[in-house]
Amino acid sequence: MPQYQEKTIVTRVEHLSDENVRLTLKAPQIASACKPGQFVMIRAALGKDPLLRRPFSIHQADSSGHIQVYFKIVGRGTDLLAHLKVGEEVSVLGPLGKAFTIDKDRPVCLVGGGLGIAPMLYLAKEISRSKTGSTNGDLVILGGRTKGEVEPVMADFDEIGIRTLATTDDGSYGTKGFVTELLKSSDLPANTQVYACGPEPMMGAVSLWCEEQKLACQVSVESVMACGMGACLGCSRPVGDGKYVHVCLDGPVFDARELKWNS
Numbered sequence: 001m002p003q004y005q006e007k008t009i010v011t012r013v014e015h016l017s018d019e020n021v022r023l024t025l026k027a028p029q030i031a032s033a034c035k036p037g038q039f040v041m042i043r044a045a046l047g048k049d050p051l052l053r054r055p056f057s058i059h060q061a062d063s064s065g066h067i068q069v070y071f072k073i074v075g076r077g078t079d080l081l082a083h084l085k086v087g088e089e090v091s092v093l094g095p096l097g098k099a100f101t102i103d104k105d106r107p108v109c110l111v112g113g114g115l116g117i118a119p120m121l122y123l124a125k126e127i128s129r130s131k132t133g134s135t136n137g138d139l140v141i142l143g144g145r146t147k148g149e150v151e152p153v154m155a156d157f158d159e160i161g162i163r164t165l166a167t168t169d170d171g172s173y174g175t176k177g178f179v180t181e182l183l184k185s186s187d188l189p190a191n192t193q194v195y196a197c198g199p200e201p202m203m204g205a206v207s208l209w210c211e212e213q214k215l216a217c218q219v220s221v222e223s224v225m226a227c228g229m230g231a232c233l234g235c236s237r238p239v240g241d242g243k244y245v246h247v248c249l250d251g252p253v254f255d256a257r258e259l260k261w262n263s
């Protein structure tokens with residue numbers, strides 16, 4: 001699979017809430033090679049602070065050569081990225097990691113929690129593009145702590161035409177509660193493929209519920225990453241029996257049954 005270290009140009013910076021930013025980058029090589037679920041490593045600054053690139057899921061990619069990332073400002077790297085201006089140059093490495101597997105003949109349920117929403121937009125678009133039949137049975141569930149995490153991206157999901165439900169912990173947008181509650185009450189067909197990305201406890205809960213219901217579930221997981229390419233051993237994750245996987249190479253997308261979850 002081709003990977004590029006590309007000098008990209010910032011074409012749009014959207015501050016969707018106080019903490020959440022969406023960055024559009026002109027990255028023709030990466031945009032033409034990437035698939036939903038893959039990620040990029042972005043160098044936040046030209047100097048040595050911070051030295052390491054930061055990993056971000058690909059939020060959208062289009063045929064005009066643009067990619068988007070949707071992120072939360074949590075530290076120095078994301079703060080620098082949030083202050084980029086249109087026309088500035090940013091070094092991006094990607095696409096990296098394993099993508100989601102799409103079966104165009106199955107109903108799907110996409111579950112995104114918090115910034116786990118980021119890869120779900122690209123995935124939903126690709127599913128809608130690849131399906132020849134109806135998407136009536138398909139469902140997207142988006143959840144966040146509060147309105148600012150979910151509401152700004154709802155219009156993008158609505159445009160795709162897949163039924164999309166929102167939930168927030170504080171009830172400020174959509175229903176009040178967790179994505180898992182909506183998932184459990186949604187009466188999914190037996191052959192539904194569930195896709196999930198979000199905080200670890202959320203993905204653990206989704207994975208265990210899918211296992212009980214005998215529903216296939218793919219998850220995109222996060223870990224601290226230094227290289228993103230299998231060289232630093234920084235991203236290992238237990239899979240049980242004392243064995244580990246590299247999230248950057250073996251993931252970030254896994255069949256949920258492959259991973260060990262704390263119940």
Ligand SMILES: Cc1cc2nc3c(=O)[nH]c(=O)nc-3n(C[C@H](O)[C@H](O)[C@H](O)COP(=O)(O)OP(=O)(O)OC[C@H]3O[C@@H](n4cnc5c(N)ncnc54)[C@H](O)[C@@H]3O)c2cc1C
Nearest residue numbers: 054055056057070071072074075076077078115118222223
């Ligand atoms: C494959 C992958 C895809 C990701 N996709 C996205 C995305 O689409 N949108 C998004 O907002 N974030 C995403 N992340 C997390 C993102 O990489 C981190 O938020 C970012 O690296 C923080 O950089 P920083 O310099 O701002 O923060 P730092 O100064 O490095 O850290 C600030 C705080 O954030 C915590 N933190 C740092 N990295 C992570 C991490 N990977 N997971 C949880 N907490 C972390 C630190 O422990 C610390 O408390 C992804 C991570 C991975 C591994």
Ligand code: FES
Nearest residue numbers: 228230232233248
């Ligand atoms: S991030 Fe370096 S090995 Fe995975």
